[in-house]
Amino acid sequence: MAFVVKVALNASCASWRRHNNLLSTSSGLKIGEPVGNRLKYSIPSKRKVLVAMANTPVQSSEVASTVASENVGIPIMMNGCTGKMGRAVLEAAISAGLNPLPVGFGGPEDSGKILDFNGRQIEVHGPSDRESILSSAFKDHPDLIVVDYTVPAAVNDNAALYCKVGVPFVMGTTGGDRELLYKTVADSKVYAVISPQMGKQVVAFLAAMEIMAEQFPGAFSGYNLQVMESHQARKLDISGTAKAVISCFQKLGVSFELEQVQLIRDPKLQVEMVGVPEEHLSGHAFHMYHLTSPDGTVSFEFQHNVCGRSIYAEGTVDAILFLAMKVKSKADKRIYNMIDVLREGNMR
Template sequence: MLSLLPHAVSIVPLPHPRRGQAFLARRRGSVRSVVDEKLETSAAVVASRKVSFPILVNSCSGKMGSAVAEAAISAGLQLVPTSFSSTEKPGTTLHVRGTDIQIHDPSETEHVLSSVIDEFPNVVVVDFTIPDAVNANAELYCKLGVPFVMGTTGGDRLKLYKTVEDTNTYAVISPQMGKQVVAFLAAMEIMAKQFPGAFSGYKLEVMESHQANKLDTSGTAKAVVSCFQKLGVSFDLKEIKQIRDPKKQLDMVGVPEEHLAGHAFHLYHLTSPDETVSFEFQHNVCGRSIYAEGTIDAAIFLHKKVKSKANKRIYDMIDVLREGDMR
């Protein structure tokens, strides 16, 4: 069983979900202690690499954008005191770790971003906005020639890639910014490719728990299921058990109460046809630090590619992982 926590990957035994409540209850304390260890050493690590550049987070007013802004400061990067938001009143000032971020209306993005680029020519933009804004934002970034990390999901992805290709803009595009989760998915894909049919006949049970305002099924869960299907498992995506009820998340899943508003707990349980063999894969994420840290690594990676004038322009988190130069 592979257990994924915000800062580490470890292999530990996990009982079957029907017998796992006591185990998960015991894990709560350790999960909390791991999550409490945030980004304290990041600045020293990045400083040792002598990497520093301006980064603009669009939008700092969202929970994910705010986490990325904090991670940028912790990593010793220069957070541009400008952001955009359709939910905050224009002119509002957000305070992020001692930095005042002035909020502008999205209608001002082109004018304001052009000024930012003039003042900070080496700026990298990070996008954590809304799905409906993905394509318009990408078109603007490409028009202005600014490198960007697109962490926002949704939008017309084919159009997104074509926009970047046509303008030859540097970009990291990934719907999943958690480095360890991406590594886990990559390992699953390798296993599926190398050993097709290895789990033929096995029964698969999938449970995924996310904050209540996440209405859709986890894309990560779908990707893992796709790998198991290639491994010979018969499973319909409709069978994925979504848990969005906070009470069930507390009592059944073991999500720490303070992370009910932001978590990703996944469990994949496989049973052999005669029920004598079982396998379990689990990755539990509390909070958003794993995604924020991955985003900062992606921004640093992209900055280096721009600086070195790399021939390749479009990257994903697999490219960032392969580089190996991460915090």
């Protein structure tokens, strides 16, 4: 992941960038130097997939064994384990010493599948028997934490079920009716970590943006904002992260509407213009925010680039450990987000 803040002192350069539309897909311009040239990635070997997953440790064996010894026994139910994000979380969870149960939820099309994860088998259950499966698992494992990386359409129904059974959960799935989601959890008094962004460092950046917006409202009044975000082709909507950052810029005095965000979903443009490494076209999140002063003499760029899913998986594991601690201590507060996890300061 890369964070870049640039201040342009050359007036003619800033003006040129503004008038030539830095983010125009038709300009043929690359956004800075391709990230692949600036960062060295260690690309994992290709996995065999048959409804099976090969384990690729996220941590070194020394660190993983230390963490595992501290967290052995915390049971988790991974809902959405047939997806790439669910698999990444399982890898990170096992490396951290957590104990995935042999059951999980999926869509109707996945019901009955048996996933083999490095010798651990997980049976996927469809919507029809979710409640009985969850109730039984929670009865057998009273310290259970559910992790949800399903689909936006299932967010509210799944949360309602978790609250009905009374099981604590980490909601990493985006979308759904978020206002209803928070109300459902608040009414039930179930412990939960709810966050559309699980990447710890990205969350820290968002927190810094929010602090700046709160303490210096109007600081960028009159500035022109351009926003580009690139994600894998199947993600059609604007990311929650971009929406949050744009909201901060609006508080800072910038006039900008979400319809102005430039979504890059064409793989060819992602490689040639944005600089996404080809091996990460199926899983990446590149965001760039470019501010220019009214007279074109000053510009700022805020950029964060993520390749792969390990940053979100590791953040999810921290959220699980955090939530387990809150449940154990019977904390008064019940609903948390990733900023709460960051503030705790106990991340691995």
